[in-house]
Amino acid sequence: MGTKIAIQGIKGSFHHQVAKEYYANDVIVDECLSFDELVDSLMSGKSDQAVMAIENSIAGPIIPNYALIDKYNLHIIGEHYLRIHQNLMALKGQTIEDIKEVHSHPMALLQCMDYLKQFPHIKIVEDKDTAETARRIQENQIKGIAAIASRTASEMYELEILASEIQTIKNNMTRFVIINKENSFVPKNEVNRASLKFELDHKRGSLAAVLNVMSDCKMNLTKIQSLPKIETPWKYSFFVDVTFEKYEDYEKAKSLLTIMAEYFKVLGEYKNTKPN
Numbered sequence: 001m002g003t004k005i006a007i008q009g010i011k012g013s014f015h016h017q018v019a020k021e022y023y024a025n026d027v028i029v030d031e032c033l034s035f036d037e038l039v040d041s042l043m044s045g046k047s048d049q050a051v052m053a054i055e056n057s058i059a060g061p062i063i064p065n066y067a068l069i070d071k072y073n074l075h076i077i078g079e080h081y082l083r084i085h086q087n088l089m090a091l092k093g094q095t096i097e098d099i100k101e102v103h104s105h106p107m108a109l110l111q112c113m114d115y116l117k118q119f120p121h122i123k124i125v126e127d128k129d130t131a132e133t134a135r136r137i138q139e140n141q142i143k144g145i146a147a148i149a150s151r152t153a154s155e156m157y158e159l160e161i162l163a164s165e166i167q168t169i170k171n172n173m174t175r176f177v178i179i180n181k182e183n184s185f186v187p188k189n190e191v192n193r194a195s196l197k198f199e200l201d202h203k204r205g206s207l208a209a210v211l212n213v214m215s216d217c218k219m220n221l222t223k224i225q226s227l228p229k230i231e232t233p234w235k236y237s238f239f240v241d242v243t244f245e246k247y248e249d250y251e252k253a254k255s256l257l258t259i260m261a262e263y264f265k266v267l268g269e270y271k272n273t274k275p276n
Helices: 014-022 035-044 063-071 106-111 130-139 151-156 206-216 247-260
Strands: 004-008 028-032 049-056 075-083 087-090 101-104 123-126 145-149 160-163 173-180 193-199 220-228 236-243 263-270
Touching: 004 014, 004 035, 014 049, 014 075, 014 173, 028 035, 035 049, 035 063, 049 063, 049 075, 049 106, 063 193, 063 220, 063 236, 063 263, 087 151, 101 106, 101 130, 106 123, 106 145, 130 145, 130 151, 145 151, 151 160, 193 247, 206 220, 206 236, 206 247, 247 263
Parallel strands: 004 028, 004 049, 075 263, 101 123, 101 145
Antiparallel strands: 049 173, 075 173, 087 145, 087 160, 193 236, 193 263, 220 236
16 A cells, blocks of 8 residues: 545545645545644544645745644655646536536635636635535536636536636646655755744844845745744744755754744755746
8 A cells, every 4th residue: 555645625636636746646645624634634644644735826825734734743845836727617508607606715716816706796605625616516416506626626526617727827836745744854965945933032133133144044035924923922933935055054044043043943854846
């Protein structure tokens, strides 16, 4: 039996597509309808690793997922980028005029909002998963409701595409991370990306000093996001992603940040696979 991978959503979802591309077409998946369920699958040993969406080129970072990785001390061991193509689909024999509601994952709806605004008669309904919505429409033979999902989902659940490529920005890409309970030590000569978390003393210039250290150590800051610490009002945790050419430069930055920050944690060190 191969590696079992937890995915958010069901077969036909974008997470499923990433799992197939990253591992192999015959990958064994554990279908989870929420990211909390995905983490539970990993923590309980039901799955060996997991695929988790972490940011989208349109909608930005998915901060709750960074928080989940941090809370359960999970490790990012890799990443995978997927170009997202969203399609409007429904039971065969219907037209856009027959559709009263569109159901999909909130992220998918957000990515297609400009298209959906053309049809004020259609009610927009948030759902747990793109592919699961498509499957439910087919299983229950629901007319008047359309799903937004991948072309794979339309083929898998035998729905007709009413409109293809409806995402607002055609070059729409989502970054997924591969997570594990244990750290997977990638050879240093292959590591050129890291995900970090740190907390700083609440005083003027503390964040600027950290950013200067990263710059001096030749780190390229690709993302920075703050998250309030619920137990400490007006104090924030920072989640950052950096890329670098030399691991020695990164090690130097890491040693300095350990001293400068009140709290410092490495969420993952892995290979940058962002396409050009």
